[in-house]
Amino acid sequence: MIKKTILIIGSGGREHALAWKLKQSPRVGKIYIAPGNAGTAQLGENIVISANDILALADFAQKEKIDFTVVGPDDSLALGITDEFQKRGLKIWGPSKTAAQIEASKAFAKELMRKNNIPTAAFKTFNNYGQALKYLETVGAPIVIKASGLALGKGVAVCKMLDEAKKFLQDVMVNKIFGDAGNEVVVEEFLQGQEFSIHAFSDGKNFQLLPSSQDHKPIFDGGLGPNTGGMGTIAPVPWVSETMMAEVSSTIVKPALEGLKNLGSPFVGLLYPGLMATSPSYNKRGVGGDIKVIEFNSRFGDPETQSYMRLLKTDLLDILEACVDGKIADLKIEWSKKSACCIVLASGGYPGKYEKGKSITGIKEAEKMEDIIVFHAGTILLDSNIVTNGGRVLGVTAIADNLQSALNKAYAAVKLIHFDGMYYRTDIGLASLRNTKITKYES
Numbered sequence: 001m002i003k004k005t006i007l008i009i010g011s012g013g014r015e016h017a018l019a020w021k022l023k024q025s026p027r028v029g030k031i032y033i034a035p036g037n038a039g040t041a042q043l044g045e046n047i048v049i050s051a052n053d054i055l056a057l058a059d060f061a062q063k064e065k066i067d068f069t070v071v072g073p074d075d076s077l078a079l080g081i082t083d084e085f086q087k088r089g090l091k092i093w094g095p096s097k098t099a100a101q102i103e104a105s106k107a108f109a110k111e112l113m114r115k116n117n118i119p120t121a122a123f124k125t126f127n128n129y130g131q132a133l134k135y136l137e138t139v140g141a142p143i144v145i146k147a148s149g150l151a152l153g154k155g156v157a158v159c160k161m162l163d164e165a166k167k168f169l170q171d172v173m174v175n176k177i178f179g180d181a182g183n184e185v186v187v188e189e190f191l192q193g194q195e196f197s198i199h200a201f202s203d204g205k206n207f208q209l210l211p212s213s214q215d216h217k218p219i220f221d222g223g224l225g226p227n228t229g230g231m232g233t234i235a236p237v238p239w240v241s242e243t244m245m246a247e248v249s250s251t252i253v254k255p256a257l258e259g260l261k262n263l264g265s266p267f268v269g270l271l272y273p274g275l276m277a278t279s280p281s282y283n284k285r286g287v288g289g290d291i292k293v294i295e296f297n298s299r300f301g302d303p304e305t306q307s308y309m310r311l312l313k314t315d316l317l318d319i320l321e322a323c324v325d326g327k328i329a330d331l332k333i334e335w336s337k338k339s340a341c342c343i344v345l346a347s348g349g350y351p352g353k354y355e356k357g358k359s360i361t362g363i364k365e366a367e368k369m370e371d372i373i374v375f376h377a378g379t380i381l382l383d384s385n386i387v388t389n390g391g392r393v394l395g396v397t398a399i400a401d402n403l404q405s406a407l408n409k410a411y412a413a414v415k416l417i418h419f420d421g422m423y424y425r426t427d428i429g430l431a432s433l434r435n436t437k438i439t440k441y442e443s
Contacts, residue, residue, distance in 0.1 A: 001026065001027065003026075003027060003028060003029030003030075004027055004028055004029060004067035004068055004317070005029055005030050005031075005032070005064065005065065005066050005067050005068075006022055006028055006029075006030070006031045006032070006044075006066070006067065006068055006069070006070065006317075007031075007032045007033075007034065007057075007060070007061055007064075007066045007068075007069040007070070008022070008031065008032070008033045008034070008036075008040070008044075008069075008070045008072065009034055009051050009057065009069065009070065009071045009072055009073065009076050009081065010033070010034075010036075010051050010071070010072030010073045010076070011033075011035050011036055011037050011040075011051065011377075012037070012072065012073070012302050012377045012378075012390075012392070013302055013303055013305070013306050013342075013344075013375040013376065013377035013392065013394070013395040014072050014300050014301070014302035014303070014305040014306070015033060015036065015037075015040060015072045016037060016039040016040050016043075016306075016375040016376050016377070017305045017306045017308075017309040017375050017395075018070060018072065018300070018305065018309065018316070019031055019033055019040050019043045019044060020043060020309060020373070020375070021309040021312060021316045022070070022316050022317055023043050023044070024315075024316075025315045025316060025317045025318075026315075027315070027317055028317055030044065030045070031043055031044030031045070032044055032045050032046075032047050032060075032064065032066070033045070033046050033047065034046070034047040034048075034049040034050075034051065034057060034060070035047065035048055035049060035050060035051065037376045037377065037378070037379045037380065037389070038376050038379040038380055038381045038386045039374075039375060039376025039379060040376070041381060047060060051072070051073050051075065051076045052075050052076060052079060054076070054079050054080065054081045054084050055084070057069075057081065058081075058084050058085055058088055058090065061085065061088075061090050062088060062090065066090065067091065068091050068092070068093070068317070068320070068321065069085060069090065069091065069092040069093065070092075070093050070094075070320060071092065071093065071094035071269075071299065072299065072300065072302075073299065074100070074103050074104065074150055074297065074298060074299055075150060076094075077094050077095060077097070077100040077103075077104070077269075077298055077299060078097065078100050078101075078103070078104035078150060079097070080096075080097035081094065082094045082095060082096050082097070082100075083096055083097050091324060092324075093268075093269060093320040093321075093323060093324055094268075094269045094298075094299065095265075095267050095268055095269040095298050096265060096268075098263075098264075098265040099260050099265040099266065099267040099268070099269075099298065100298040101265075102256070102260065102267070102271070102296040102297075102298055103150070103295075103296055103297045103298040103299070104149065104150055104298070105148055105149065105184075106146050106147075106148040106149075106186045106295065107125045107148045107184050107186055109295065109296045110123050110125065110186055110188075111125075112256065112259050112260070112263075113256075113293060115259065116255040116256065116258070116259040117255065118251065118252055118255050118256060118259075118293060119251060119252065119291065119292045119293065120188075120292050120293045120294075121144070121188040121189040121190075121191050121292060121294075122188065122189040123186050123187065123188035123189065124186075124187050124188075125148070125184060125185070125186050125187075126184065126185050126186075126187065127183060127184045127185075129169070129170075129173040129174055132169055132173065132185055132187060133166065133169060135187060136162065136165050136166060136169060136187065137162070139187075140162055141159055141160055141161050141162045141164070141165050141190075142158065142159060142160045142190035143159050143165050143187060143188070143189075143190055144156065144157070144158050144159070144187070144188045144189070144190050144191075145157050145159060145165060145168050145169055145172065145185055145186075145187055146185060146186045146187075146188070146295070147172050147178045147181045147182040147184075147185060148181065148182075148183070148184035148185060148186055149178070149179075149180060149181030149182070149183070149184070150181055151178040151181045151182075154178070154226070154227055154228065154229070154351055155172070155178050155181055155182070156227055156295075157226075157227070158190065169185065172185055173185060191276045191278055191292060191294070192278060193276045193277045193278035194239070194276070194277050194431070194432075195214065195215075195217075195274065195275065195276055195277075195294065196212055196213065196214045196237050196240055196275055196277065197212070197213045197214060197215060197272060197273070197274050197275065197301060197304060198210070198212060198213075198245070198248050198252075198253065198272070198273055198275060199213070199270055199271070199272045199300065199301065199304065199308070200249075200253045200257075200270065200271045200272075201270055201319055201322075201323055201328055201333070202257055202267050202268060202269060202270070202271055202323060202328065203268055203322065203323045203324070203325070203326045203327065203328040203329075204257075204261065204266030204267060204268045204326065205261070205266070205326060205329075206328050206329035207253060207254075207257060207271070207328060208328055208329075208331070208333055209245060209248075209249060209253070210308060210335075211235050211236040211308070211311065211335055212235065212236045212237040212240035212244075212245065213233055213234065213235035213236065213237065213301070213304045213307060213308065214233060214234050214235075214237045214429075214432055215230045215231075215232070215233050215274075215301060215303065215304060216230065216231045216232045216233070216425060216427075216428055217230060217231070218231070219231065219346075219350070219351060219425075220425070221425050221426055221427045222427065223431075226351055226352075227351070228346070228350065228351045228391070228392070229302060229351075229391070229392055230301070230302060230303050230304075230344065230392075231344045231346065231392075231424070231425045231428070232303065232341065232342055232343045232344050232424075232425055232428035232429070233301075233303045233304050233306065233307045233341065233342045233428070234307065234339070234340070234341045234403055234406075234407075234428065234429040234432060235304065235307040235308060235311060235339070235340050235341075236339070237432055238403060238432055238433065239432060240277075244277070244291060247290075247291055248273070248275065248291060251291070252273055252275070252291070252293055253271060253273065256271065256273070256296065257271065267298075268323055268324060269298065269299065269323060270298075270299055270300055270323075271296065271297075271298065272296070272297035272298070272299065272300070272301050272304075273293050273294075273295070273296050273297070274293070274294040274295045274296075274297065275291055275292065275293060275294060276291070276292050276293075276294050277290065277291050278290055278291070278292055302377075303342045303344055303375075303392075303395045304342075306342040306375045306395040306397050307340040307341060307342045307397060308340070310336075310340040310373065310397050310398075310399045311335050311336045311338065311340050311399065312333075312334075312335060312336075313334040313335060313336055314331070314332070314333045314334050318331060319331060319333060336399070338399045338400060338401055338406070339399065339400055339401070339402055339403040339405075339406045340397060340398070340399045340406060341397065341398055341403065341406045341407050341410050341428060341429055342375075342395045342396065342397045342410070342428075343395070343396045343397075343410045343411065343414055343424055343425075343428055344377075344392050344394070344395050344424060344425075345392075345393050345394040345395075345396065345414065345417060345419075345422055345423070345424050346391055346392050346393060346422075346423045346424065347378070347388055347390070347391050347392075347393055347419075347421055347422075347423070348420075348421025348422070348423050349421070350391035350392065350423070351391060354391055354421070355388075355421065356378075356387070356388050356389050356390070357382070357387050357388065357389075358387060358388040358419040358420045358421060359385055359386075359387055359419060359420075360379065360386045360387060360388060360393070360394070360417065360418070360419040361417070361418050361419070362416040362417035362418055363386065363394070363417060365416045365417075366396065366413040366414075366416045366417055367413075369409065369412065369413050369416075370409070371398050371399050371400060371406075371409055372396065372397070372398055372409060372410070372413045373397050374394055374395070374396050374397070374413070374417070375394065375395040375397060376393075376394060376395075377390060377392045377393055377394060377395060378390015378391060378392055378393045379393060379394070387419075388419055393419065393422075394417065396410050396413050396414050396417070397410065398410035398413065403429055403432070403433060404433060407428065407429050407430075407433075410428075411426075
């Protein structure tokens with residue numbers, strides 16, 4: 001068997017998890033990761049090329065005769081990496097630049113939902129600060145404000161008070177805290193309910209759903225504080241039923257993919273809608289349906305991927321190639337019946353300012369525990385030592401026969417790891433387990 005050379009684009013926990021899973025394929029040979037981290041360096045060769053340097057990445061893929069490229073980050077897709085690779089005859093997994101607009105432009109995504117009757121919160125889009133401010137003063141709070149462009153998962157604020165909403169709007173549109181991503185904003189109805197996520201492998205015509213998952217975006221326990229890129233995940237979600245999955249498939253994923261195809265931009269890759277399970281009495285003005293789309297993403301979630309890869313039984317390369325080759329409907333994808341979780345260990349101060357270069361200890365000890373894998377995100381090797389190099393540093397994952405046991409294992413492993421300023425949420429999964437008041441894990 002001729003083994004394939006793989007290039008993975010990105011440097012986070014998602015990319016480490018993808019490399020870890022691809023490494024298990026008997027059809028995979030050498031793996032390159034650009035730029036990678038200290039964890040991916042243990043599975044392949046890190047390449048010092050930015051995930052956003054599209055031309056340099058394509059040049060590298062041509063020079064090294066890469067057989068298959070897997071794209072992790074949203075920025076790379078928004079910049080058109082898939083289009084550039086395909087133009088050169090290189091095989092790559094991920095949607096085109098136009099299809100990736102479903103994440104890169106929240107305004108584009110909301111219009112797509114409106115035209116295809118996909119349930120979502122009522123909204124208005126603005127590229128003029130004065131008009132947006134006037135609208136805020138008219139509708140009041142609670143309200144949700146989103147920078148339309150990409151902002152590393154931080155460009156959204158759920159504002160309970162009008163003054164809070166005005167301040168965030170000014171920060172986004174006037175002070176440009178997210179740069180050009182804030183040139184346009186979406187102001188939308190505040191939804192109440194429980195959030196969860198669905199991922200779907202798509203070949204542009206057909207799709208297959210992954211199990212449900214749930215990310216925990218706010219930095220602090222109890223869902224408080226500013227949004228982050230994600231502080232932890234569980235999969236599958238105990239309260240998400242087969243009926244709910246069928247509803248998401250028929251009212252959200254299918255019409256979104258058909259809408260993109262009708263625009264001449266078939267979506268090949270992984271579509272990832274963030275969802276809210278609402279009560280009809282909470283939300284009067286949005287498009288119908290009890291499950292509504294909060295946002296669409298055009299790639300694997302991070303840290304959802306870290307949990308998913310612990311559950312996936314099918315060869316990941318088979319799945320990704322089936323997407324690219326238009327054969328996803330022909331593939332039987334198998335998942336473990338176990339539960340998985342990921343606890344993110346972050347640098348103190350994240351998602352604001354934080355220090356780098358903190359020495360990390362305890363990873364090997366944690367991974368000696370049964371069913372524990374630690375995925376690296378913001379790490380680098382410095383003089384043979386693993387040190388912090390980002391806001392989200394590590395993702396401690398566990399699997400078990402049930403969610404409570406998986407969480408117990410993961411938090412026990414977390415206690416073995418240390419770096420100065422290390423911070424993590426202590427309540428990942430608890431709201432879904434108890435569906436009542438969120439409490440902390442006991443030490």
